[in-house]
Amino acid sequence: MTLLVEDIHKSFGGVQAVAGVSLSVQAGELLALIGPNGAGKSTCFNMLNGQLRPDRGRIVLKGQDIAGLPPRRIWRMGVGRTFQITATFASMSVLENVQMALLSHAHRLFDIWNPVRREDPARAMALLERVGMAAQAGRPCGVLAYGDLKRVELAIALANDPALLLMDEPTAGMAPSERVALMELTAGIARNSGIAVLFTEHDMEVVFAHADRILVLDRGRPIAEGEPAQVRADPRVREVYLGTGATHGIA
Amino acid sequence: MFENLLVQGLSGLASASSLFLVASGLTVIFGVTRIVNFAHGSLYMMGAYLSWTLVTALPRGHLGFWGGVLVAALIVGVIGVLIEVLLLRRIYKAPELFQLLGTFGVVLIVQDVALMIWGPQDLLGPRAPGLRGAVEILGVRFPLYELFLIAVGPVVLGLLWLLFHRTRWGTTVRAATADREMVGALGVNQRMLFTTVFFLGSVLAGLGGALQLPRESVNLQMDLAIIAEAFVVVVIGGLGSLPGAFLAALLLGQLQAFGILIFPKITLVLAFLVMAVVLVVRPHGLLGRPPASAHAAHVVEPPYPPATPLVRYLGFAALALAVLVPPFMGEFALIVFTEIAIMVLFAASLHFIMGPGGMASFGHAAYFGLGAYGAALLAKHFAAPMELGLFAAPLMAGFAGVVFGWFCVRLSGVYAAMLTLAFAQIAWSTAFQWVEVTGGDNGILGVWPSAWAQPKLVYYYLALVLCVGVTLLLRRAIFAPFGYALRAGRDSPLRAEAIGMDGFRIRWVAFIFAAIAAGVAGGLFAYAKGSVFPTYMAIPRSVDALLMVLLGGVQTVSGPIVGALAYTWIHEQLMRSFDLWRLFLGSVIVALVLFFPQGLVGAAQRLTERRK
């Protein structure tokens, strides 16, 4: 089991944002976390990536408890992330963005002598190749199209050979066609390299097409978990989240 | 005993009220326009001067006095509107530091204008009619006017609160504080809104100045004295928070009042010390909130291209000139050249944290000055030779960088800039007030180079080698993984942390590097001048460094070098040619902010790009 979460809780000023969520993700598996706005998805996510410390509960990555560690430590233990709104270094080229992750992985950030320009680009290029961005390696990230930025983020997230990928609304802000392409790419990489993927998502087409399992939250608590077909048929999930299906084409 | 404490406490309350009047205007203006208005102190000074003129010209009595005070405040409001319409309105989209500098330009202009109109002597105003006497409190006489002032603060706070929470104008202003563009899209003319807010803030500053008339003499130092304190109050309270400003004014008023009883020497440092402590505990002030980053204008910084062949040739040519020409120059020119070399390093050191690091420092002179003092103190107390002194300079500055930097790099934006300013003021006042060790205002004299370096030409080459060497080292670091990591933290802290970077440590180390480099510059400066004074660490020198960096262009690698050359030259020319050099320098700054927001190198880059 790559990731095992047991009964985590978090409250803010008396408001219980997450009240007892447990989940697990295996290598090569895609688990989707869905639910209405304010259900606690983001809070859950931020506890997993280290931005928040759970009040209670365990978060176990490959046998080690990571609850409460800062994000950079969690990254070094093999967790890659992509953000809801892409976060890249806008003043650097696509290649340099990936190289930064590699330099950080090699503990070389305090090198003040060797120009980055003379680094061997082979590994970074290989990563960009994997996400189909090699052709744009020299362009500054500040001018890329949104869908391409998402791919760069994926390449950065893969730079330290992660065991787990956390993707917060990976297709938010993308056109439907790009969504499908990005998730197919992600699913392929995850299955081939044995990476566990946990993602939140509002696009039900993406969720039902790519998730192996789905966990539905409402008001900080899990209300359903299972394979897509099971979850889709669940009357409670329909009531609090999915609705009639008129707006997502999945009934 | 108790009576004395009570009187002291009441005096503290009266000072707090005055301070609050000025600070409230500053914080209201900041809240809406996001401009840190350095010229707010100048508006306060104008209020005092104008009320002096009106009150002395008008017939004596209630109407003459109070009428004069109110009319003075209103005139200041109009002056504020003029500043807003002519200057600030054009730079609302410029980076914070540019706005700060633009308003500093206004400070310089107002200083010389006031000098021309009212002359250099202190002016004494009449006392307030009806409030001339004193009352007896527990057997101690206490001036009535002070009691009146104590009441003014809470009354103004209450009126402002009603204005902002019970009128539609106030609600709109609060909405604009969060998101001006959206307010515009809802049909509100935000230009008018900003102008009215600026009017209100300026009137408050003018009123604060005018009400000082019966308390103290009116002079040309009022502006910078009050602005430093008002900044402290606003920052402690939390930028944009009125109740915060009130609380901070009370706190500071009391601390000053009692501090003077217990430890008179600490008064200059006290305000800044309190600010440093508050910011460490609460990074956004007592009642401030973190800025809503959700819709802060997102600035994408340009990439740093490696030097083009042209830039490289220009660099080599400049260096060749710097090496080959001086043997044929006179003493005075050598002194100027030495100073320019030192300023290039000073500017480059500030640029290192400002450009790639994205951290604004308003107190970089501290490290320059501490470098100079490091060398001079060794020379004075241990008769150490220059070689040792030049080694001690970066050590001392670097040590200060370690300590101060640890606090400063935790904050961002205006708060970080203010904290750097606070530490610089602490360093400055220590040098100023610890007379036994530092010689206070008289400085330390007789800091001369070793015999071999005494000839001006030899010392010039020494300075050149050290300055160019360290500057190139900083440049090398910018293009190495460390410089990239620094930029990474600036571009996206979230992403940097998510790929294992410790942003705090990276910024801290960069801060220390910058301090060490500034220390080298300061040490060289001390031996070049043969003396060291507290002014080496004062606000104007920090502003010099900022001007050099901004003049050249923050987001260019060669900017600080060009900026230092240009600025030192302009400054030299102005000081030599004009009595009213402040007026000219201020105008140059305002022009720079208005017409060259990317700096000289940035403008040159745009030109060459357009030609392609």
Next chain:
Amino acid sequence: MLEVEGLHAHYGRAHILQGVTLAARQGEVVALLGRNGAGKSTTMKSIMGMVRPSQGQVRFEGRDLAGREPFEIARAGIGYVPEERRIFTELTVMENLDVGRRPPRPGQQAWTEERVFALFPSLGAMRARPGGRMSGGEQQMLTIGRTLMGNPRLILLDEPSEGLAPVIIERMADAILALKRDGLTVLLSEQNLHFARLVSDRACVLEKGQIRWEGTLEALMADEAVKQQYLVA
């Protein structure tokens, strides 16, 4: 009512809009469809004056508004609901609505807080709550209500379904249909085709800064080629 003709706009050196031409008639709901980056948001911001168009015309009720300030355009009767919602987080629901208030035109039935609460009942239950303490769906309702308080005759709705749960999106669709029944004209930018189909009369498909296809939603749903080329593939 609204006629946009040959609209060009730039962001820095990027030429985002390359001659957008579209129109909306009184009481119509027009959907602006297209991929991310096609120029939907920029079209809306250019109509609103928040991005200054470099060329072209924006005629509204006969007046050319291109190049005017956003506040003038808002006063002319166009309301804008941004994609990011941009609620004033420190202000309460009532205060948010108050900021949006503008006098109605003679003869127009004015929007009031009560009328907004009738449209979005859940807002009425949280009048004193600060905007920052509302869920995404509630904020979306508030931002629409705030714009309605300005008594616009046309509203620009930028991706109202983005990031919302399907059940909330359904409520949003009901609200838009109610506004349409009141005679309001709506220009809607959308990525969710299912949602657009529920509420719109016509669609304009935007790609690389130009309108490439125009027609009814039924025609669009039937035209696999267009869907493949501009929306799905």
